[in-house]
Amino acid sequence: MTQSKIEANQAQAELWNGLAGQNWVEQNAMLDRLFEPFERTLLDAARQEGAREVLDVGCGAGATTFAVARGLGREGRCTGIDLSAPLIALARRRAADMGASNTDFVVADAQRCDFQPATFDMVISRFGVMFFDDPVAAFANLRRATRPEASLACIAWRGIEENPFMTTAERAAAPLLPEQPPRAPNAPGQFAFADPDRVGGVLSAAGWRDVDLQPLDVACALSADDLETYLTRMGPVSLVLPGLEADRRRAVIAAVQRGFEPFLADGVARFTAACWLVRARG
Numbered sequence: 001m002t003q004s005k006i007e008a009n010q011a012q013a014e015l016w017n018g019l020a021g022q023n024w025v026e027q028n029a030m031l032d033r034l035f036e037p038f039e040r041t042l043l044d045a046a047r048q049e050g051a052r053e054v055l056d057v058g059c060g061a062g063a064t065t066f067a068v069a070r071g072l073g074r075e076g077r078c079t080g081i082d083l084s085a086p087l088i089a090l091a092r093r094r095a096a097d098m099g100a101s102n103t104d105f106v107v108a109d110a111q112r113c114d115f116q117p118a119t120f121d122m123v124i125s126r127f128g129v130m131f132f133d134d135p136v137a138a139f140a141n142l143r144r145a146t147r148p149e150a151s152l153a154c155i156a157w158r159g160i161e162e163n164p165f166m167t168t169a170e171r172a173a174a175p176l177l178p179e180q181p182p183r184a185p186n187a188p189g190q191f192a193f194a195d196p197d198r199v200g201g202v203l204s205a206a207g208w209r210d211v212d213l214q215p216l217d218v219a220c221a222l223s224a225d226d227l228e229t230y231l232t233r234m235g236p237v238s239l240v241l242p243g244l245e246a247d248r249r250r251a252v253i254a255a256v257q258r259g260f261e262p263f264l265a266d267g268v269a270r271f272t273a274a275c276w277l278v279r280a281r282g
Helices: 010-016 021-025 028-035 035-049 063-075 085-098 136-145 165-175 196-205 222-235 235-243 246-263
Strands: 053-057 076-081 103-107 118-126 145-157 211-225 268-281
Touching: 010 021, 010 222, 021 028, 021 085, 021 145, 021 235, 028 035, 028 063, 028 196, 028 211, 028 222, 035 053, 035 118, 035 145, 035 211, 035 268, 053 063, 063 085, 063 103, 076 085, 085 103, 085 235, 103 136, 118 196, 136 145, 165 235, 165 246, 196 211, 196 268, 222 235, 222 246, 235 246, 246 268
Parallel strands: 053 076, 053 118, 076 103, 118 145
Antiparallel strands: 145 268, 211 268
């Protein structure tokens, strides 16, 4: 393995095996409630394709993996892959608890994982494919892992401007955290697949064909209690809060709370998740 391969996605590995991964483990129940509406979209795609061996990329703690495995029944199998060891450990515990025998979970980077060639007939992902530092290499590796005529169905965020809820915390905290850099366009991260032309180019260069992106707008909701947790434990601001002096940390949290007030009504925060449903064929 070359040195460049060893260093592939190193920043993401450190992030998701560190504080971000631990936050997602601890808040998994809340995140499952928030993102549950997306499970049906991917399950419907898997059923439409008649999939039997499915790979769930960036599976986290396995919510989508479990949903698709249940939906496909005994004849189907869904394997989740994620580079976060804490999240995969949680997924395996959940699989054991629920007796999900038609699921597997792998701790690995899908960009450089040594998959058995032509194993899967479908690749799915719920917000898990935007973090590769070399997305062409990553999707080419996934293509090698799939059979001829395999299909792909991924959900990714559209642009920052269309998803104000997702950037409320950092915008509200910006005056108090001037040292924090803004998100770089196309950099690995939440909005890396915002540009449909870029996504199409990445997939085509990686050997996928019939690439199609359709807007997917999903109504999402968080209780006021869940929102309080979300604003301090999720996203870029949450990663810097532990290192702040107490008074500054309180000021940042208060500013972020004020920023989310427009989304709250009757004890519930509501927003629309503006996404792409990305489809392609091998």
